[in-house]
Amino acid sequence: MTDTKADRASAGRVLLIEDEEATASxxxxxxxxxxxxxxxxxxxxxxxxxxxQGGFDVLIVDRMLPELDGLSLVTELRAKGLxxxxxxxxxxxxxxxxVAGLDAGGDDYLVKPFAFAELNARLNALARRPGRQRDPVTxxxxxxxxxxxxxxxxxxxxxxxxxxxxFKLLEFLMLNAGQVVTRKMLLEKVWGFQFDPQTNIVETHxxxxxGKIQAPGEASLIVTIRGAGxxxxxxxxxxxxxx
Ligand code: CA
Numbered sequence: 102m103t104d105t106k107a108d109r110a111s112a113g114r115v116l117l118i119e120d121e122e123a124t125a126s127x128x129x130x131x132x133x134x135x136x137x138x139x140x141x142x143x144x145x146x147x148x149x150x151x152x153x154q155g156g157f158d159v160l161i162v163d164r165m166l167p168e169l170d171g172l173s174l175v176t177e178l179r180a181k182g183l184x185x186x187x188x189x190x191x192x193x194x195x196x197x198x199x200v201a202g203l204d205a206g207g208d209d210y211l212v213k214p215f216a217f218a219e220l221n222a223r224l225n226a227l228a229r230r231p232g233r234q235r236d237p238v239t240x241x242x243x244x245x246x247x248x249x250x251x252x253x254x255x256x257x258x259x260x261x262x263x264x265x266x267x268f269k270l271l272e273f274l275m276l277n278a279g280q281v282v283t284r285k286m287l288l289e290k291v292w293g294f295q296f297d298p299q300t301n302i303v304e305t306h307x308x309x310x311x312g313k314i315q316a317p318g319e320a321s322l323i324v325t326i327r328g329a330g331x332x333x334x335x336x337x338x339x340x341x342x343x344x
Pocket of ligand 1 (some may be wrong): 121163166267
């Protein structure tokens with residue numbers, strides 16, 4: 102997690118993907134003066150790679166970029182499951198262009214030339230939109246680190262291989278860390294079942310998952326709450342000493 106005090110005190114973290122140098126440097130200066138932490142990319146592929154790392158509150162995306170155009174960039178990002186708000190900033194201002202931008206997964210569209218105050222206001226609105234929080238790429242719990250993009254899991258220095266369903270199960274538990282999830286929730290969210298198959302499918306997979314993430318002697322991370330469900334990272338086990 103790169104979330105520091107300075108980070109929270111700022112307007113937010115913005116990734117500016119723009120190939121015109123003068124525009125980029127002018128924007129960077131204006132955004133910084135307004136409290137934004139700014140990262141820049143001057144080409145589509147670089148922009149996509151940075152955006153895919155996550156941690157940004159909002160993206161500013163030019164439409165016409167070298168290597169990969171802005172529309173394709175946002176389309177690819179959404180396909181990867183990242184929903185960081187994106188504002189297209191572009192000279193292409195027809196209704197058809199705007200519609201294409203929103204269809205590609207953009208959240209807002211501002212046509213050049215624009216007033217900086219308007220851009221800043223729109224970025225603030227996007228970054229603070231309720232329900233649109235940072236989408237963490239890495240979920241961490243104590244020494245356990247789940248990378249949702251690379252689909253890898255590590256506990257301390259150890260790499261752990263998971264089957265797709267085990268990955269999904271652990272991901273759901275970690276997204277709800279510290280909260281009890283019921284068997285019904287797991288059946289619905291992990292297996293997609295709207296009914297209880299009356300088998301021990303949940304218990305079997307949890308037991309296998311426990312065996313994989315927990316070597317002998319390591320702290321137990323998934324706790325069974327009798328009659329209620331399961332919880333990962335109950336206060337007693339968060340950050341437990343052993344890696
Ligand atoms: Ca351009």
